[in-house]
Amino acid sequence: MLGDTIAALATPLGEGGVGIVRLSGPAALEVAAGLFKAKHAQDLRAGRNYHLVYGHIVDPETGDTVDEVLLAVMRAPHSYTREDVVEVHAHGGIVPLRRILELCIAGGARLAEAGEFTKRAFLNGRLDLAQAEAVLDVIRSKTGDGLRLAVDQLGGRLSRKIASFREDLVQMLAEIEASIDFPEEEIPESTMLEINGRLRRLAEASGELLAGAEAGRIYREGLATVIVGKPNVGKSSLLNALLRENRAIVTEIPGTTRDVIEEIVNIRGIPIRLLDTAGLRETEDIIEQIGVERSRQAVALADLVILVLDADTGIEDEDRRVVELVAGKQVLAVVNKTDLAPEDLDKAQVKEFTGAEAVVRTAVTDNQGLEALESAIADLVLGGRVSRGDTLLITNERHKAALIKARKHLLEASDTLRQELPLEMTAIDIRSALEAFGEITGSTVTEDILDRIFADFCIGK
Ligand SMILES: Nc1nc2c(ncn2[C@@H]2O[C@H](COP(=O)(O)OP(=O)(O)OP(=O)(O)O)[C@@H](O)[C@H]2O)c(=O)[nH]1
Ligand SMILES: [Mg+2]
Missing domain, CATH: 3.40.50.300 (P-loop containing nucleotide triphosphate hydrolases)
Incomplete structure (x- = not known):
């Protein structure tokens, strides 16, 4: 459910200089305000955005001070999830962090599920699915080159490529559908040839991406x-x-x-x-x-x-x-x-x-x-095939499977055109290719696929 407010530890549970409890959702500021006493009395909800506020976490039941903290307030939509987010920067100890998290829950937040912050970022349109997946790849990267690939993907490099493929397909689909709707305005032979060429080029470009997939998988998984x-x-x-x-x-x-x-x-x-x-x-x-x-x-x-x-x-x-x-x-x-x-x-x-x-x-x-x-x-x-420099590599098995599907539909679309079969058939293949590309960025993706992807994440990310 998107309407509620979630809380989780954003840093590993252990000893560290700082540990962070993160809140996201419509009641984030209210929950935080309920257990926070600022050094210089102020209302969190009225304060400036993107400011750190110094003070203490105080148990509202007992009045006991739990820890000395800094609060980071990031209001919607300028936050990781595009919701109101509050981060409590406390001392990085197991007992104080657990206590703060418990107080957040008692104050009305719900414990976040694995990957739920990033899932919200996706559902609220801040990241697409390929970018959301890259968040985990950044965290888990094993070498500098693996990190570079993940950061590229997080920055949207793969997404932009897929978006340009989809745009091209949508244009072709529009032309074909126009001629299906108005059969008297038959598409000239030259346009057909041109569309066929574009389909072939897209299939080729998908094939090129697939050629680097094995190397990409290795950079990601080892x-x-x-x-x-x-x-x-x-x-x-x-x-x-x-x-x-x-x-x-x-x-x-x-x-x-x-x-x-x-x-x-x-x-x-x-x-x-x-x-x-x-x-x-x-x-x-x-x-x-x-x-x-x-x-x-x-x-x-x-x-x-x-x-x-x-x-x-x-x-x-x-x-x-x-x-x-x-x-x-x-x-x-x-x-x-x-x-x-x-x-x-x-x-x-x-x-x-x-x-x-x-x-x-x-x-x-x-x-x-x-x-x-x-x-x-x-x-x-x-195999000497992949230069490390600047190649866009597919690193994810899910993306690979979607690309294989898209490529197959593109080739089928091109075949039906070449054989001068009814244009409806070409349109169906193009739509299927669009859908397969959309699985990568998440514009066409089912709930259970989403659940599976985010279940891999850690809680608090
Ligand atoms: N002269 C020489 N000795 C080597 C070399 N490499 C390993 N050794 C020695 O060979 C012995 C066995 O080395 P290990 O690395 O334990 O061999 P292993 O294959 O892991 O052995 P197991 O775990 O028993 O299967 C050790 O005494 C090493 O110092 C080498 O290149 N030259
Ligand atoms: Mg040995």
């Missing part, structure tokens, strides 16, 4: 990359080297790693979710068995597998089993410990044995080959 290999080849050493931190335990004892360890590393701006796993081998040790099972599961979910071999031991039966396990995955092979056996396991041999797309030779303990490994990862992920 590339799930699993390091596998038999025990003791240096998997954990590799994780630590890429992280530049001694995160995983490394020993000369095979079977050291028992559980899957996950960390995010930034490789050339690409967020990589790196998983170090237990060495794969037959084992009687029950803990190690569980670890090996988890390694298998991690491989099943991986976008990229880094398969590590040991130059010193050469290829053994255990390596063969690892190769079987990663069949069908995108594989990057690493030959490690080349310091101990500089001549063994050349790249061609390893490529043949593993079926990997690239092979890198490293000596992790000597910091050898890591740059080459990082380049190989970046090349594989982006």
